[in-house]
Amino acid sequence: MKFVDEYRRAKDVHALAAAVRRAVTRPWVIMEICGGQTHAIVRHGLDQLLPPQIELVHGPGCPVCVTPLELVDKALAIASRAEVIFASYGDMLRVPGSGRDLFSVRAAGGEVRVVYSPLDAVRLAQDNPDRQVVFFAIGFETTAPANAMSVWQAKRLGLRNFSLLVSHVRVPPAMHAILGAPENRVQGFLAAGHVCAVMGYHEYPPLTDRYHVPIVVTGFEPVDIMQGIYRAVVQLERGAAEAENAYGRAVTFEGNLPAQDLIHRTFEDCDRAWRGIGVIPQSGWRLRPGLAEFDAERRFDVESIQPAESPLCMAGKILQGLAKPNDCTAFATACTPEQPLGATMVSGEGACAAYYRYGRLPVRVPLSEGDIA
Amino acid sequence: MSGRSSAPPGPSSPGDAASTRQAQPDLANLSCPLPLTHAHQIMLGHGSGGRLTHDLVRHLFLSTFDNPALRQGDDAARLEIPSAGRLAVSTDSHIVSPLFFPGGDIGRLAVCGTVNDLAVMGAVPHWIAAGFILEEGLSLETLERVVASMGAAAAEAKVVIVAGDTKVAERGKADGIFIHTTGVGTIPPGRDVSGAGARPGDVILISGTLGDHGMAVLAARGGLAFAVDVESDVAPLNGLVEAMFAAGNGIHAMRDPTRGGLATTLNEIAGQSEVSIRLDEERLPVRPAVAAACEVLGFDPLYVANEGKLVAVVSPEAADGVLAAMRSHPLGREACRIGEVEAGAESRVHLRTRLGTRRVVDMLSGEMLPRIC
Amino acid sequence: MCLGVPGKIVEVHDANGLRMATADFGGARREVCLSYTPEAGVGSYVLVHVGFAISVISEDEARETQSLLEEIGALGEVSPR
Numbered sequence A: 001m002k003f004v005d006e007y008r009r010a011k012d013v014h015a016l017a018a019a020v021r022r023a024v025t026r027p028w029v030i031m032e033i034c035g036g037q038t039h040a041i042v043r044h045g046l047d048q049l050l051p052p053q054i055e056l057v058h059g060p061g062c063p064v065c066v067t068p069l070e071l072v073d074k075a076l077a078i079a080s081r082a083e084v085i086f087a088s089y090g091d092m093l094r095v096p097g098s099g100r101d102l103f104s105v106r107a108a109g110g111e112v113r114v115v116y117s118p119l120d121a122v123r124l125a126q127d128n129p130d131r132q133v134v135f136f137a138i139g140f141e142t143t144a145p146a147n148a149m150s151v152w153q154a155k156r157l158g159l160r161n162f163s164l165l166v167s168h169v170r171v172p173p174a175m176h177a178i179l180g181a182p183e184n185r186v187q188g189f190l191a192a193g194h195v196c197a198v199m200g201y202h203e204y205p206p207l208t209d210r211y212h213v214p215i216v217v218t219g220f221e222p223v224d225i226m227q228g229i230y231r232a233v234v235q236l237e238r239g240a241a242e243a244e245n246a247y248g249r250a251v252t253f254e255g256n257l258p259a260q261d262l263i264h265r266t267f268e269d270c271d272r273a274w275r276g277i278g279v280i281p282q283s284g285w286r287l288r289p290g291l292a293e294f295d296a297e298r299r300f301d302v303e304s305i306q307p308a309e310s311p312l313c314m315a316g317k318i319l320q321g322l323a324k325p326n327d328c329t330a331f332a333t334a335c336t337p338e339q340p341l342g343a344t345m346v347s348g349e350g351a352c353a354a355y356y357r358y359g360r361l362p363v364r365v366p367l368s369e370g371d372i373a
Numbered sequence B: 001m002s003g004r005s006s007a008p009p010g011p012s013s014p015g016d017a018a019s020t021r022q023a024q025p026d027l028a029n030l031s032c033p034l035p036l037t038h039a040h041q042i043m044l045g046h047g048s049g050g051r052l053t054h055d056l057v058r059h060l061f062l063s064t065f066d067n068p069a070l071r072q073g074d075d076a077a078r079l080e081i082p083s084a085g086r087l088a089v090s091t092d093s094h095i096v097s098p099l100f101f102p103g104g105d106i107g108r109l110a111v112c113g114t115v116n117d118l119a120v121m122g123a124v125p126h127w128i129a130a131g132f133i134l135e136e137g138l139s140l141e142t143l144e145r146v147v148a149s150m151g152a153a154a155a156e157a158k159v160v161i162v163a164g165d166t167k168v169a170e171r172g173k174a175d176g177i178f179i180h181t182t183g184v185g186t187i188p189p190g191r192d193v194s195g196a197g198a199r200p201g202d203v204i205l206i207s208g209t210l211g212d213h214g215m216a217v218l219a220a221r222g223g224l225a226f227a228v229d230v231e232s233d234v235a236p237l238n239g240l241v242e243a244m245f246a247a248g249n250g251i252h253a254m255r256d257p258t259r260g261g262l263a264t265t266l267n268e269i270a271g272q273s274e275v276s277i278r279l280d281e282e283r284l285p286v287r288p289a290v291a292a293a294c295e296v297l298g299f300d301p302l303y304v305a306n307e308g309k310l311v312a313v314v315s316p317e318a319a320d321g322v323l324a325a326m327r328s329h330p331l332g333r334e335a336c337r338i339g340e341v342e343a344g345a346e347s348r349v350h351l352r353t354r355l356g357t358r359r360v361v362d363m364l365s366g367e368m369l370p371r372i373c
Numbered sequence C: 001m002c003l004g005v006p007g008k009i010v011e012v013h014d015a016n017g018l019r020m021a022t023a024d025f026g027g028a029r030r031e032v033c034l035s036y037t038p039e040a041g042v043g044s045y046v047l048v049h050v051g052f053a054i055s056v057i058s059e060d061e062a063r064e065t066q067s068l069l070e071e072i073g074a075l076g077e078v079s080p081r
Helices: A010-023 A033-042 A069-079 A090-094 A103-108 A118-128 A144-156 A171-180 A195-199 A205-211 A224-240 A257-266 A288-296 A317-318 A351-358 B014-022 B050-063 B066-072 B106-119 B139-156 B212-221 B238-246 B261-274 B286-296 B318-329 C059-075
Strands: A027-032 A056-061 A084-088 A109-113 A132-139 A164-169 A188-192 A216-219 A243-245 A265-274 A277-285 B086-094 B124-136 B160-169 B177-187 B203-206 B227-229 B251-255 B275-278 B311-314 B338-344 B349-352 B359-360 C006-016 C018-024 C027-032 C046-048 C052-056
Touching: A010 A224, A010 A243, A027 A033, A027 A195, A027 A224, A027 A288, A033 A056, A033 A188, A033 A224, A033 A351, A056 A171, A056 A224, A056 A317, A069 A103, A069 A132, A069 A164, A084 A090, A084 A118, A084 A265, A090 A103, A090 A109, A090 A132, A090 B338, A103 A109, A118 A144, A118 A164, A118 B359, A132 A144, A132 B106, A144 A164, A144 A257, A144 A288, A144 C052, A164 A195, A164 A265, A164 A288, A171 A188, A171 A205, A171 A277, A171 B139, A188 A195, A188 A224, A188 B160, A195 A216, A195 A257, A195 C046, A205 B318, A216 B106, A224 C059, A317 A351, A351 B359, B050 B066, B050 B160, B066 B160, B086 B106, B106 B124, B106 B139, B106 B177, B124 B139, B124 B238, B139 B160, B139 B177, B203 B318, B212 B227, B212 B286, B227 B286, B227 B318, B238 B251, B238 B318, B251 B261, B261 B275, B261 B311, B261 B349, B261 B359, B275 C027, B286 C006, B286 C027, B311 B318, B318 B338, C006 C027, C027 C046, C027 C052
Parallel strands: A027 A056, A027 A188, A084 A109, A084 A132, A132 A164, A188 A216, A216 A243, B124 B160, B275 B349
Antiparallel strands: A164 A277, A265 A277, B086 B177, B124 B177, B203 B311, B203 B338, B227 C027, B251 B311, B275 B338, B349 B359, C006 C018, C006 C046, C018 C027, C046 C052
């Protein structure tokens, strides 16, 4: 595959790893924001190529993992209704709500359909005029343009039976929250390349200035991730703290302007609860009041079930880079992909699922300053 | 196929019936106005054991599968056991949507699936018993196509369908057609092939490319609206297996990696044999179109179903000879070495990536769903 | 998040008021929406996420990465950018 295979070449990955080894003189903690990057790191074993001074911690960039429990419970309630066809990205099907998930709703007779694209959900509404089609619109900024388009398409087609259950989250407020936390250990970021393909990276200089951490826009293939790590290490060793782009083939500083335009015409900022972390102010997007007719939360009267999280689950700490999956007592024992206690074990991008699937990596003991391996 | 085409076509929907009634009757050429839809569809009566059942069985199943055992018309087939050795018995239910897909159909799948389960135990497959659950309303033309395909597959595999059964389920309760097959074969003395037979040092061979069937069927299902340049690989493997045994001793284990893919199959073998298995990512044969489709949907070819491939675990001394025998057979042209059995009783499967790093390959957990993350 | 895969546009058409295209990912093809990449046309490579092109892949920038890699391979390091 063009623009994929070229970025998986072993010799290039090893050359970059060697460059990192030569550049590093002391320990650094780097966070990759995006669950897709976590997945790539574990799938290709990239951290096995890094010198021990580099500690990679996994960020909260997994929209499946951070969708608030209350919203999952609302999704389950809506999907159980006889008149509803509930359309969702595949990732969400096994995410545990308070005691069940969309799979079990389907087994009990609810109509739950997996779609690849939001436009497929619009088509479902066209093809099933006597049913209510509700689309579970989750995601970070990357997915927002697509989710937004589904609303405008439904409007253009005059569909009265289509609505969205929205749970959008934004990256920059999450980074603020992580960097602002007193126990923060993150010294540099690999920013989410596909979020930046949409939003650009103009939102990062205020973060680099305020917290003095380098932020490197990074892609998803092994060469991309190694390059992101290399550029972050070079900056850290130099004492620099800039927003830098290591994914130039897909990302520009301004980002995708038509996409940003439609996002802003469709959504407005709101406070959002991140599952396991808590409310991060102004970190979410909800439908603008003018599009309220397409808001499933208004169209369906779903009483607030008291959401009940498993007390064993420490997904929140993992999502903030404060713990690793194998620090959790329930990891791989009470909590497995078949019987997940929290969302990070379910999503393909969740750190716990990645650790479980690809082998439970031993906990890396971070070196302290002065240690040279 | 029986000659059923002489009945005049009846209306196929209530709308059509209405328009027929509105046409001016042609009194000069009056023929019986009763619609003959039952001649073209399966009805509940076809499963009740009476004349309709007998007609269906005689005109369709018996005429297509014709053989001495079936001609007896008894409640069970009486068969001469052809040679010394042990009996092998295998059974399977087949549910697939859509019924017809590029490269095959449910009928071919049913025969080949059972033939292959016997063949990978080193058995020579002889007889198949096939049970059908037909949905009321299934078109007879569809059934004829499926049965013809089964007859062709049986002839190709040199097996005989000696017993059968037909039931009809109410509309909505059988998704078109479910087929259940049981196969019987004999294992020649001296052959001992089992999932528990893998030994450290053994070589892992695959007969061809991974993931063709699963991706072809998923594309044909239409829900994800993608097209892929690949057909199902469904085929009977007993000829290939005999060619492999002719190359000499040393085949310790064989399996056909169907649902769950190669990863699940190898985990089963690793568990039964209490060994570890190492796969080399560089060597895994995957068609570019399958690799591309997997990338787009977020699938891993190691977990995608195959219906015309086998994996063999052979002694290091026998590996070259068995591989050469595979490559000289039409179903093994792309056969290759993909890994090794390692010492260490972890019962795990590891992948050595293109980068030289390692990761664990677990069994498939749950359903494989397209992801956005 | 964000499974994004590069595909080549092989044809463009309008559907229901949206500019749509068929993207070829190397033997697998899917319909994608080009509303967010008006500059893309037949022959362009676009980054596709959930059926939408969100960015046009820049061959120039891709070449730039290649030369960076060569620099690293040759010199063992790269000059600060």
